[in-house]
Every structure is written in structure tokens, then in C-alpha cells.
Amino acid sequence: MHPLTGDARLPRYQQLRDHMVMQIANNRWRPGEAIPTEAALAAEFDMSVGTVRKAVDVLVAEGVLERQQGRGTFIRRPQFQSSLFRFFRFETANGERVVPESRILAITAVPAPSAVAQALGLGAQAEVIRMQRIRLLGAQPVLAEEIWLPRQPFQALLEVDLDSKGPLLYPIYEHLCGQVVASAEETLTAEAVDAVHGRLLHLPADSPVVVIERLARDYAGKPLEWRRSRGHAQHFRYRIDIR
Amino acid sequence: MHPLTGDARLPRYQQLRDHMVMQIANNRWRPGEAIPTEAALAAEFDMSVGTVRKAVDVLVAEGVLERQQGRGTFIRRPQFQSSLFRFFRFETANGERVVPESRILAITAVPAPSAVAQALGLGAQAEVIRMQRIRLLGAQPVLAEEIWLPRQPFQALLEVDLDSKGPLLYPIYEHLCGQVVASAEETLTAEAVDAVHGRLLHLPADSPVVVIERLARDYAGKPLEWRRSRGHAQHFRYRIDIR
DNA sequence: GTTATATAGACATATATATGAATTTGAGGG
């Protein structure tokens, strides 16, 4: 039994929620693992099971945890393959979803442009890794991405052959660099394609492209990656539910 | 004290939630009004306050109700001005948000095209109201909308001067037709503008436009309106949070 | 009449307890 460290003026269930977010951010439990049972947490923090449940309710609503009746409560692994591919529908001729292949055009360490440094919360001339890649369906390019990462925790990316590790970057970040992407903010807009991206995407001049900018964060909210993706507008379809 | 009518195999808090959704859909309470207190509901349905709170929790999470400590629990009025204007940023030169004016180009009753009938859940040749309008910032058209409504509950719209009642339709639906929009689903995509909409929006050929299709429903989930809006891509910027 | 103050009403937090339902584990039987 040990005490909560947070702001004692807050409700106890909020204190426990904050405490658990910290524990998750500090890797006390890994994604996919079970947290202690409600009874164990109640004993550990000397509160009733009802209060523990309320704290867990909040984290479930926030998408951090996932309950399974009879099994336990688990750290949820964010499903980012669904994120980008909720928007872009890449399908084969017979209609099944596919993840486009990845071809990396360049990956280098450079001083951060000011916009990137600001997005990632870095100092003015911090070193960042810049990656350019193309996503392809067969021979057809469908998405052009530029990706920026702080150099320090992601140094290892410069020393391996990324194309051999599959098209999804976030599992690579986790296994190679120990960085877990937990949430992201995206901004979405459309524009007429410029000359450079028209060539990359095999699009005629002035074709409409969708532009998605994404800032990905870890469990503690620290920015890990900033990227900008441009894709064919025909492939783009996004659905929103209001209220 | 009277019994719940729903499926008795469901948890009681779910039964109460379902019951209250029906009451709201049947206008037992209007948007903005307070529902009975937790103690009163507990007495009315012969359950504990804790169970009532859980049912209310669900409706609050769904955005149907809104709690105010010390005052009561209220039917939430959806804020749809924020919906479209979370996507499109219409601002004056000095940066303040504005709602574009509305000019209705046409409003007529016609047999429903099959796609519209399907979206609205109507029979094959049901009568619908078709409205075309342009949204303007000063002299500049920024949005072209086509709006489809089932004729029966919205007949009154054909008999008044809509342009004199301001640019927001949902308050008009509520006051003139007694129809309250409670939720909506939107689908978002981009395309190159066609000749007709290029003329309407004063855009050169092949400019990128964002297309938003919306199906609006009442509290019971019945479709009330289907619309398709096209707007300048430059004005469009949408932000999403993913976990 | 205006301003404090007290009170009542309503939701918020917290605990305790009992029972139900889904899952896992492990003992026995074949």
C-alpha cells in the first residue's frame, strides 16, 4: 500500500487516473499487458474497488485501457493501421483492403527547420531525421510522405535497412527505438498537386490531392514524429459521426 | 412508479437509457430542458440512484444529455454551427469567425432520386424537397449546397421566405417543422471542381474542392436531411485526434 | 433596496457489499 503522489485537491479517482497514466508512460506495463486487478489496485492505493473502477472507466473512455470481462484490463495498443487507412481506401480489384508497400527515397539527419522544431517541441537548431517515402499499390504510387523525427531516440533508424522491415513504421519505432506512439493529432486539407508531388504520384498537373499532417505523441504526450502525407483525392474518403 | 418497457434481458441501466432515448425522441422533454432529478427517476422506475446515474452517464457520453452540478441534467442541443465550421474556416480580414450568408437558388418538391430515397430511408418514388443554395462571404461564394428533405414533415418550408430567416437551417427545421436534428454522419472527400460548381463558386476549371455529404437524424435515429456541400479547398482545414 | 448569510435542492465523490457473467485453471475420468 503506497500513497498517490498527485494533487490531493483532485478527486481520488482522478489522482489514480493521473498516477496510472504516469506508470504507463514510464513503461511499468507494456501495450497488450494486463494491469493489476481492480481488487489489487484498491489494496495498493488503499481505496475502494468502486473508486478504482471509476479511474479505470476514465482511462477506458480515453482509449488507453481495454476491459475484458473475466480476463482483466489491458493496455490498449493504438491501432494506427486503421488511422490512415480509415481515410484512404486502398483496395485490390476484388475489393479487399491492402496496406500499400513502402519505398524509402531518402533518410538523412539534418538541422530542424523551424516549423518542424516547433511542431516537435525541440530547440532551434536541434538535429532531426528526415525521411521521404512513397507508398505504392503494385506499380502505382498512391501516397507521398515526408517524416520528421528527433534524432536522439531514433538514431537507430539510420543504421538499418528500413525497406526490409515492412511498410508500418510504428512497430519499428517500438522495437528498434523503444518509442511507443500512443496518440496523434491530424490536420486534413486538400490542394492542387505541385510539380514535385505530381511527378512522385504520377498525377497530371493540378490534380486534387489530400494533405494530412500528423503529430504523433507517446503516452506522456511528448511529440515523437511529425509527418505530412499527400495522396490521390480519389482514394480519399473520411467518415465522421457528430454527436 | 411504472415499469420499463424494453428488453428485460438487458441490464437495467441499459433499459433505462433506451427508455429515456424514446422519451426524448417523443418530445417528453425539449432540448435545453432539465430531465427529472436522479432521485425522482430512481423513484419513478423503482431502481437505485446509482443505476440511474449509470444510465445518465451513458447518455452524457453519447452527447445526448449534459450535467450541471447543483442545477440538474439537461437535454443537450447539438451545436451544428460548430460542425461545418470546424472544417471550413471562414474568417474576416482581421481573423474573426463568421457564418457565411445564405442565398437560396431554388427550392422545389420532386420525386426522390433513388440515391436520395435510399439515404433518407424512403420508398422508391417518395416526394422530397430539393433545395440549392450558395453560401457567401460578402460577394465571394465559398460553399455550394444541395439539400434533400422528405416532403411530409418539411412541407412548410415551401411556403415561407427562407432567405429572410438567416443562414442556419436547423433552427428553422425546429421552429417551423418541429423536427430536431440530434446527430449526423458526414463523409468527406475532395475532387476537381466540375463546370457547374466552378461557375457557382467562381473557381477556375480543375480547382480542388472539398465535398462533404451529411445525413442528419433526429433523436430516434430517423433520417431527416441529406445534403452535399462543396467548398473551396483553401478554406478547408479539419483536425482529428486519434488514440 | 441592497447585500450578506443560511438553507434546500441537485449532482459529485467515496465506500461497502452482494450477486451475475465470462474466462481461465486444474483436477478427474476415460
Next chain:
DNA sequence: CCCTCAAATTCATATATATGTCTATATAAC
């Protein structure tokens, strides 16, 4: 070795109760 079934574990539902906090209203003081 495999299958079945019972028991233990864990979350889900439901109730009861006490106290705190916020709001609105009524009362008292000036």
C-alpha cells in the same frame, strides 16, 4: 493424452448510504 466439469478469478451489475460541492432561493441585516 484429451476431454469434461468444477472452482477460482476477474470484470459487470445493482443497491445502499454518507458526505462534499455547486447553484438558486429565501431570509436577515444593514
